[in-house]
Amino acid sequence: MRLFRQDTKVEALGTAPIFEGLSKKELTQLARVTDDVEVAAGTVLCKEGKTGSEFLVVMDGEVEVTRSGRRIGTGGAGDFFGEIALIEDIPRTATVTATTDVRLIVLTAPAFWGMLDLYPTIERKVLRTLASRLVANSADPSLA
Ligand code: CMP
Numbered sequence: 001m002r003l004f005r006q007d008t009k010v011e012a013l014g015t016a017p018i019f020e021g022l023s024k025k026e027l028t029q030l031a032r033v034t035d036d037v038e039v040a041a042g043t044v045l046c047k048e049g050k051t052g053s054e055f056l057v058v059m060d061g062e063v064e065v066t067r068s069g070r071r072i073g074t075g076g077a078g079d080f081f082g083e084i085a086l087i088e089d090i091p092r093t094a095t096v097t098a099t100t101d102v103r104l105i106v107l108t109a110p111a112f113w114g115m116l117d118l119y120p121t122i123e124r125k126v127l128r129t130l131a132s133r134l135v136a137n138s139a140d141p142s143l144a
Contacts (some may be wrong), residue, residue: 003129006028006031008032009028009031009036010028012036012059012105013027013030013034013105014027015059015078015124016057016078016105017032017076017078017140018057018080018122018125018126019122020023020126021028021121022119025085026118026119029123030060030115033075033107033111033115034105034106034107034111035084035105035106036059036103036105036106037104037111038101038102038103038104039098039101039102039104040098040101041099041100041101041102041122042097042099043097043098043100043102044067044095044096044097044098045063045081045084045096045097045102045104046082046094046095046096046097047092047095048066048067048068048091048092048093048094048095049091049092050067050091050092051085051091051092052082052084052085052091052092052108053080053086053108054082054086054106054107054108054109055082055083055086055106055107055109055112055134056081056082056104057078057079057080057104057105057106057107058075058076058077058078058079058080058081058097058102058103059077059103059104059105060061060077060102060103061076061077061098061100061101061102061103062075062076062099062100062102063076063081063082063096063097063098063099063101063102064096064097064099065094065095065096066094066095067093067094067095067098067137068075069080071102071132071135072079072094072136072137073094073136074099075096077123080126080129081096081122083112083126083129083130084130084134086109086112087130093133094137095119095139099105102111108111
Protein backbone atom coordinates (compact mmCIF):
# COMPACT_ATOMS: atom_id res chain seq x y z
CA MET A 1 0.00 0.00 0.00
CA ARG A 2 1.45 3.37 -1.02
CA LEU A 3 1.34 5.83 1.82
CA PHE A 4 3.26 8.90 0.98
CA ARG A 5 3.49 11.03 -2.12
CA GLN A 6 7.12 11.29 -3.24
CA ASP A 7 7.72 14.69 -1.59
CA THR A 8 6.02 13.61 1.65
CA LYS A 9 8.07 10.41 1.60
CA VAL A 10 11.30 12.38 1.25
CA GLU A 11 10.25 14.52 4.22
CA ALA A 12 9.37 11.42 6.25
CA LEU A 13 12.72 9.80 5.46
CA GLY A 14 14.46 12.94 6.69
CA THR A 15 12.91 12.53 10.16
CA ALA A 16 14.50 9.09 10.78
CA PRO A 17 17.79 9.33 12.72
CA ILE A 18 19.37 6.68 10.49
CA PHE A 19 19.06 9.06 7.51
CA GLU A 20 20.20 12.14 9.45
CA GLY A 21 22.72 14.23 7.56
CA LEU A 22 21.54 13.22 4.09
CA SER A 23 20.79 16.09 1.73
CA LYS A 24 17.37 16.56 0.13
CA LYS A 25 18.85 15.22 -3.12
CA GLU A 26 20.19 12.12 -1.36
CA LEU A 27 16.88 11.55 0.44
CA THR A 28 15.08 11.88 -2.91
CA GLN A 29 17.37 9.24 -4.43
CA LEU A 30 16.77 6.99 -1.43
CA ALA A 31 13.01 7.49 -1.70
CA ARG A 32 13.17 6.12 -5.25
CA VAL A 33 14.67 2.79 -4.15
CA THR A 34 12.54 2.23 -1.05
CA ASP A 35 8.96 1.14 -0.55
CA ASP A 36 6.61 2.61 1.97
CA VAL A 37 4.06 0.25 3.41
CA GLU A 38 1.52 0.15 6.17
CA VAL A 39 0.79 -3.07 8.06
CA ALA A 40 -1.88 -3.87 10.63
CA ALA A 41 -1.21 -4.61 14.30
CA GLY A 42 -0.23 -8.26 14.66
CA THR A 43 1.67 -8.47 11.36
CA VAL A 44 4.92 -10.43 11.62
CA LEU A 45 7.64 -8.41 9.90
CA CYS A 46 10.57 -10.78 10.50
CA LYS A 47 10.16 -14.41 11.56
CA GLU A 48 12.87 -16.05 13.69
CA GLY A 49 14.61 -18.88 11.82
CA LYS A 50 13.21 -17.91 8.42
CA THR A 51 15.08 -16.51 5.46
CA GLY A 52 14.58 -12.80 5.06
CA SER A 53 16.24 -10.23 2.89
CA GLU A 54 14.55 -6.95 3.68
CA PHE A 55 15.69 -4.07 5.80
CA LEU A 56 12.90 -2.23 7.60
CA VAL A 57 12.77 1.25 9.08
CA VAL A 58 9.79 1.99 11.33
CA MET A 59 8.30 5.39 10.48
CA ASP A 60 5.29 5.23 12.77
CA GLY A 61 3.83 2.72 15.24
CA GLU A 62 5.30 0.15 17.60
CA VAL A 63 6.89 -3.27 17.21
CA GLU A 64 8.10 -5.93 19.60
CA VAL A 65 11.04 -8.26 19.20
CA THR A 66 10.90 -11.82 20.52
CA ARG A 67 13.25 -14.80 20.57
CA SER A 68 11.93 -18.25 21.38
CA GLY A 69 8.65 -16.58 22.36
CA ARG A 70 10.32 -14.29 24.91
CA ARG A 71 10.24 -10.52 24.50
CA ILE A 72 13.74 -9.12 24.10
CA GLY A 73 12.96 -5.65 22.83
CA THR A 74 10.55 -3.12 21.46
CA GLY A 75 10.85 -0.45 18.82
CA GLY A 76 9.13 2.54 17.34
CA ALA A 77 9.58 5.42 14.94
CA GLY A 78 13.17 5.63 13.71
CA ASP A 79 14.17 2.12 14.75
CA PHE A 80 15.34 -0.30 12.08
CA PHE A 81 15.26 -4.07 11.84
CA GLY A 82 16.41 -6.92 9.63
CA GLU A 83 20.06 -5.91 9.37
CA ILE A 84 21.45 -9.10 10.92
CA ALA A 85 20.15 -11.62 8.36
CA LEU A 86 21.24 -9.30 5.57
CA ILE A 87 24.76 -8.64 6.81
CA GLU A 88 25.48 -12.11 8.18
CA ASP A 89 23.52 -13.99 5.49
CA ILE A 90 21.82 -16.13 8.13
CA PRO A 91 18.16 -16.81 9.03
CA ARG A 92 16.31 -14.16 11.01
CA THR A 93 17.61 -14.12 14.58
CA ALA A 94 14.35 -12.90 16.12
CA THR A 95 10.70 -12.29 15.36
CA VAL A 96 9.61 -8.70 14.88
CA THR A 97 5.86 -8.13 15.18
CA ALA A 98 3.82 -4.96 14.77
CA THR A 99 1.98 -4.29 18.04
CA THR A 100 0.08 -1.35 16.53
CA ASP A 101 -0.58 -0.42 12.91
CA VAL A 102 2.89 0.37 11.59
CA ARG A 103 4.25 2.46 8.74
CA LEU A 104 7.51 1.21 7.36
CA ILE A 105 10.15 1.99 4.83
CA VAL A 106 11.35 -1.24 3.24
CA LEU A 107 14.66 -1.76 1.44
CA THR A 108 15.44 -4.84 -0.63
CA ALA A 109 18.90 -6.37 -0.20
CA PRO A 110 20.32 -4.57 -3.29
CA ALA A 111 18.89 -1.24 -2.09
CA PHE A 112 20.31 -1.87 1.40
CA TRP A 113 23.80 -2.67 0.11
CA GLY A 114 23.67 0.26 -2.30
CA MET A 115 22.76 2.56 0.60
CA LEU A 116 25.65 1.29 2.73
CA ASP A 117 28.06 1.69 -0.18
CA LEU A 118 26.99 5.29 -0.68
CA TYR A 119 26.69 6.46 2.92
CA PRO A 120 29.38 5.40 5.42
CA THR A 121 27.59 7.27 8.22
CA ILE A 122 24.54 5.04 7.76
CA GLU A 123 26.77 1.98 7.58
CA ARG A 124 28.29 2.91 10.93
CA LYS A 125 24.87 3.35 12.55
CA VAL A 126 23.72 -0.01 11.23
CA LEU A 127 26.90 -1.76 12.37
CA ARG A 128 26.74 -0.18 15.83
CA THR A 129 23.17 -1.38 16.28
CA LEU A 130 23.99 -4.82 14.90
CA ALA A 131 26.87 -5.18 17.34
CA SER A 132 24.81 -4.13 20.35
CA ARG A 133 22.02 -6.53 19.40
CA LEU A 134 24.42 -9.42 18.95
CA VAL A 135 25.96 -8.66 22.34
CA ALA A 136 22.49 -8.43 23.92
CA ASN A 137 21.48 -11.73 22.36
CA SER A 138 24.68 -13.51 23.33
CA ALA A 139 23.98 -12.62 26.97
CA ASP A 140 20.44 -13.93 26.61
CA PRO A 141 20.09 -16.87 29.03
CA SER A 142 17.46 -18.42 26.75
CA LEU A 143 20.20 -19.04 24.16
CA ALA A 144 21.66 -22.52 24.17
P1 CMP B 1 17.31 -10.16 11.65
O1 CMP B 1 17.98 -11.24 12.39
O2 CMP B 1 17.54 -9.99 10.20
O3 CMP B 1 15.72 -10.28 11.89
C1 CMP B 1 15.23 -10.10 13.20
C2 CMP B 1 15.68 -8.75 13.68
O4 CMP B 1 15.37 -8.43 15.01
C3 CMP B 1 17.21 -8.64 13.65
O5 CMP B 1 17.66 -8.75 12.34
C4 CMP B 1 17.39 -7.34 14.34
O6 CMP B 1 17.07 -6.28 13.48
C5 CMP B 1 16.31 -7.45 15.43
N1 CMP B 1 16.90 -7.87 16.69
C6 CMP B 1 17.61 -9.01 16.96
N2 CMP B 1 17.99 -9.04 18.25
C7 CMP B 1 17.52 -7.91 18.82
C8 CMP B 1 17.57 -7.34 20.13
N3 CMP B 1 18.21 -7.95 21.15
N4 CMP B 1 16.97 -6.14 20.35
C9 CMP B 1 16.32 -5.52 19.35
N5 CMP B 1 16.23 -5.98 18.09
C10 CMP B 1 16.82 -7.16 17.83
